[in-house]
Amino acid sequence: MQPKEDFLLKAFHLGIIKFGTFTLKSGIESPFYVDLRPLASSPELLKTLANFLLELEEESSYELICGVPYAALPMATVMSIASGIPLIIKRKENKGYGTKRMLEGVFSDGQKCLLVEDVITSGKSLVETIAEVEREGLKVQDIVVVLDREQGGIEKLKKQGYHVRTLFTINEVINILFKYNKLDKREVTKIREFLNSDISAPKIKRLSYEEKLKINTHETAQKILSIATEKKSNLICSADVNTTKELIELAEKVGNHIVALKTHIDIITDFNDDTIKQLQKVAQEKNFLLFEDRKFADIGNTQENQYKKGIYKISSWADMITSHVIAGETSLKAFDSSGVVAIVEMSSKGTLTDSYYVSKALEVAEKSPNVFAAVAQSSVPKSLLLFTPGVNLVTEGDNKGQQYNTPERVFHEYHTDFIIVGRGIYADENPKEQAEKYQKIGWESYLNSL
Numbered sequence: 240m241q242p243k244e245d246f247l248l249k250a251f252h253l254g255i256i257k258f259g260t261f262t263l264k265s266g267i268e269s270p271f272y273v274d275l276r277p278l279a280s281s282p283e284l285l286k287t288l289a290n291f292l293l294e295l296e297e298e299s300s301y302e303l304i305c306g307v308p309y310a311a312l313p314m315a316t317v318m319s320i321a322s323g324i325p326l327i328i329k330r331k332e333n334k335g336y337g338t339k340r341m342l343e344g345v346f347s348d349g350q351k352c353l354l355v356e357d358v359i360t361s362g363k364s365l366v367e368t369i370a371e372v373e374r375e376g377l378k379v380q381d382i383v384v385v386l387d388r389e390q391g392g393i394e395k396l397k398k399q400g401y402h403v404r405t406l407f408t409i410n411e412v413i414n415i416l417f418k419y420n421k422l423d424k425r426e427v428t429k430i431r432e433f434l435n436s437d438i439s440a441p442k443i444k445r446l447s448y449e450e451k452l453k454i455n456t457h458e459t460a461q462k463i464l465s466i467a468t469e470k471k472s473n474l475i476c477s478a479d480v481n482t483t484k485e486l487i488e489l490a491e492k493v494g495n496h497i498v499a500l501k502t503h504i505d506i507i508t509d510f511n512d513d514t515i516k517q518l519q520k521v522a523q524e525k526n527f528l529l530f531e532d533r534k535f536a537d538i539g540n541t542q543e544n545q546y547k548k549g550i551y552k553i554s555s556w557a558d559m560i561t562s563h564v565i566a567g568e569t570s571l572k573a574f575d576s577s578g579v580v581a582i583v584e585m586s587s588k589g590t591l592t593d594s595y596y597v598s599k600a601l602e603v604a605e606k607s608p609n610v611f612a613a614v615a616q617s618s619v620p621k622s623l624l625l626f627t628p629g630v631n632l633v634t635e636g637d638n639k640g641q642q643y644n645t646p647e648r649v650f651h652e653y654h655t656d657f658i659i660v661g662r663g664i665y666a667d668e669n670p671k672e673q674a675e676k677y678q679k680i681g682w683e684s685y686l687n688s689l
């Protein structure tokens with residue numbers, strides 16, 4: 240038996256891989272589940288593993304070792320002890336006080352750091368970790384991974400110029416376990432089928448608007464989904480214009496093609512009660528909702544005032560509003576039962592809405608009964624509808640940080656429900672024609688993503 244096989248069998252007995260039916264974080268049902276954390280319970284296996292990983296990197300030159308938290312932390316520690324190369328510790332999140340650093344330990348700008356990761360799937364979390372480590376001034380060139388689930392992660396990193404070495408691929412693991420009678424043929428076939436289908440297509444099927452109508456029972460969700468199916472549109476036009484006249488003209492031009500008109504009502508220079516009356520008239524005639532992108536971000540009491548009072552009296556006319564969830568769940572009570580679209584992730588370059596923020600924001604959004612949708616640049620749980628701004632057929636952003644995706648991409652990759660398009664429509668010479676075009680592309684992209 241080869242040393243690698245011996246290691247794998249011992250690790251298997253420790254419980255690092257289980258077979259059966261498991262629902263992963265993403266909602267995918269997987270016939271196996273891998274968790275390398277139990278390895279820390281066997282000093283002997285951890286030492287063997289650390290030596291294997293160091294051997295893989297024999298040719299590389301690096302001055303520091305860093306494990307991606309948490310599973311790879313003990314691995315990196317043992318590698319550091321065995322090699323004499325210093326360890327640095329990466330935090331999962333910034334502790335918010337003191338040095339506010341994401342990396343702990345002694346290092347200097349430009350030093351080369353070897354990253355250690357337990358399992359790589361799509362590569363998304365490694366890409367984030369690399370960015371965080373590089374932001375602290377270190378250079379990442381070499382990455383060593385214990386197990387590659389063969390779902391595109393390695394290719395993604397290689398394309399970006401990183402050297403990635405892996406100890407095992409999932410297929411190798413399956414072969415070894417089969418060879419030593421830890422798996423039978425039927426199980427192997429099932430796993431292979433899963434792995435093959437997983438590479439070619441996303442495992443989770445997105446829900447259609449009809450299906451969402453059955454589960455997203457909030458009144459505003461029901462309204463927008465019904466308009467979508469009636470009009471065959473998932474387009475929200477962002478009307479970022481500065482006068483009542485421009486606003487109403489735009490609403491009239493694009494009205495037939497959209498499910499909602501998104502406003503920043505405070506940028507209208509000549510705003511008055513008539514602005515709203517005219518807007519409501521077009522909205523009723525052309526059957527679309529009014530969506531005020533106010534992005535509330537205060538304590539509940541202030542939000543309530545901003546929502547109901549002042550010159551805009553948003554609560555009196557907006558079918559839905561956007562709100563940050565930064566002030567916590569209770570602050571959202573300010574909006575009664577109205578349609579709240581929670582901002583969980585922003586489209587702009589350098590946004591602070593990293594994966595930790597997004598997961599916490601989604602928790603708040605899901606717990607709040609008046610939140611029926613989220614604004615994000617990635618998939619959200621099916622209890623929420625997903626609105627995605629930063630959509631344009633031209634994918635180059637602007638010079639103030641906006642970043643764009645195409646409609647195809649957001650429907651396919653994020654399972655977006657509604658796209659928000661601003662300048663792609665209103666800044667064009669012919670907004671009606673553009674709205675029609677985005678409506679068509681948006682609808683086709685939605686159908687293709689089903």
Ligand code: 5BU
Nearest residue numbers: 477582585586614628629641660661662
């Ligand atoms: P654009 O012209 O398509 O770039 O306009 C996008 C609109 O969406 C604009 O009104 C923004 O305020 C809004 N937006 C966004 O672009 N990105 C975000 O993350 C959020 C809102 Br939240």
